[in-house]
Amino acid sequence: MENHEGYFHEASFTDPEGNPRTSKVPVVQELARQGLNHLPKRFIRANNTQHPSVKDVVKGFFGLSFEDKKRSVGSYASIDNMGYGRNFVKSEDEPLDWIDRLTMKAAPVGGDEGLNVWPQNPPNFKAVIEKYVKQARNVMDELLEALAEAFSLERNAFLKYFNPENSEMNVRVNYYPPCPRPDLTLGLTPHTDGSVLTLLIQFEASGSLQILKDKQWLTLLWPSHTLLVNVGDLLEIMSNGRLKSPWHRVVTQMDVERFSVALFYNPPSRVEIEPEPKPNQDDDAMEEDGFEKVVVGDYLQHFYRVSPTDEKKAIIYAKAK
Numbered sequence: 001m002e003n004h005e006g007y008f009h010e011a012s013f014t015d016p017e018g019n020p021r022t023s024k025v026p027v028v029q030e031l032a033r034q035g036l037n038h039l040p041k042r043f044i045r046a047n048n049t050q051h052p053s054v055k056d057v058v059k060g061f062f063g064l065s066f067e068d069k070k071r072s073v074g075s076y077a078s079i080d081n082m083g084y085g086r087n088f089v090k091s092e093d094e095p096l097d098w099i100d101r102l103t104m105k106a107a108p109v110g111g112d113e114g115l116n117v118w119p120q121n122p123p124n125f126k127a128v129i130e131k132y133v134k135q136a137r138n139v140m141d142e143l144l145e146a147l148a149e150a151f152s153l154e155r156n157a158f159l160k161y162f163n164p165e166n167s168e169m170n171v172r173v174n175y176y177p178p179c180p181r182p183d184l185t186l187g188l189t190p191h192t193d194g195s196v197l198t199l200l201i202q203f204e205a206s207g208s209l210q211i212l213k214d215k216q217w218l219t220l221l222w223p224s225h226t227l228l229v230n231v232g233d234l235l236e237i238m239s240n241g242r243l244k245s246p247w248h249r250v251v252t253q254m255d256v257e258r259f260s261v262a263l264f265y266n267p268p269s270r271v272e273i274e275p276e277p278k279p280n281q282d283d284d285a286m287e288e289d290g291f292e293k294v295v296v297g298d299y300l301q302h303f304y305r306v307s308p309t310d311e312k313k314a315i316i317y318a319k320a321k
């Protein structure tokens with residue numbers, strides 16, 4: 001097995017004496033501004049040479065025969081689309097997303113009991129992904145603290161809902177094959193992530209992920225082999241709207257194949273999150289109305305039940321009435 005320790009060893013936002021590093025500021029500011037940002041390479045050594053094996057196992061899985069991949073099909077009775085297969089199907093007369101995908105629960109341990117969706121091949125798939133997940137979790141924990149501080153909240157205002165045993169981490173590996181008619185279909189239907197934070201890496205190509213800004217789709221300048229952090233609905237709720245989960249989608253490209261790995265980080269599903277009090281009236285990042293308490297699992301059930309939606313709507317469930 002390769003040594004993975006290198007991925008994240010620069011991801012700390014504090015120096016060895018525990019003092020904050022000024023360089024976390026652009027990341028946090030950008031997240032606050034548009035809900036999405038890539039972590040600069042100086043934070044995360046996630047370039048090609050240092051984590052070849054996540055890429056290798058992901059490409060190895062999608063390179064299997066259809067029959068082999070189908071062995072990882074989970075139960076569609078599970079609400080959160082675990083296993084190998086489709087994205088949300090909108091309606092019969094709309095094109096399906098141009099994507100091949102596999103979703104697994106990496107945490108809590110045993111959380112996917114009975115689903116058997118982890119692939120047997122490549123043989124080191126699970127071990128490699130689990131190690132990556134463990135390190136990614138440290139990055140997200142630090143980011144949650146840095147974000148809370150950036151909004152002058154208690155340092156643990158967001159992190160307090162997580163715990164090492166029961167927090168949830170869903171892993172989704174995506175393959176977007178080259179598409180002969182990118183004008184006719186999307187790689188991934190527009191959506192917000194239901195998570196608190198999502199951490200993404202991509203392989204082989206960039207330039208496909210877009211966010212909606214001022215009613216226009218903008219292609220995210222996200223260099224391959226850096227990490228991308230996305231704010232999910234649950235963080236919008238717990239921050240009481242200080243942070244916004246962006247509406248995003250993936251477009252297809254001709255003659256280009258692309259792979260990505262998304263980690264969705266959530267508190268245990270029984271935890272109730274309570275939005276932080278609203279800041280002063282003059283904070284223009286705040287909307288008129290705020291959010292109400294919500295149980296994580298209830299929100300996610302609602303999210304999957306109503307998705308896909310044609311605009312950002314699922315979160316209305318947690319809006320103050």
Ligand SMILES: O=C(O)CCC(=O)C(=O)O
Pocket residue numbers: 172174188193200202209248250259260261262
């Ligand atoms: O593949 C990507 O770049 C984005 C994937 C994504 O948005 C998701 O899986 O929720």
Ligand SMILES: [Fe+2]
Pocket residue numbers: 191192193248
């Ligand atoms: Fe997403």
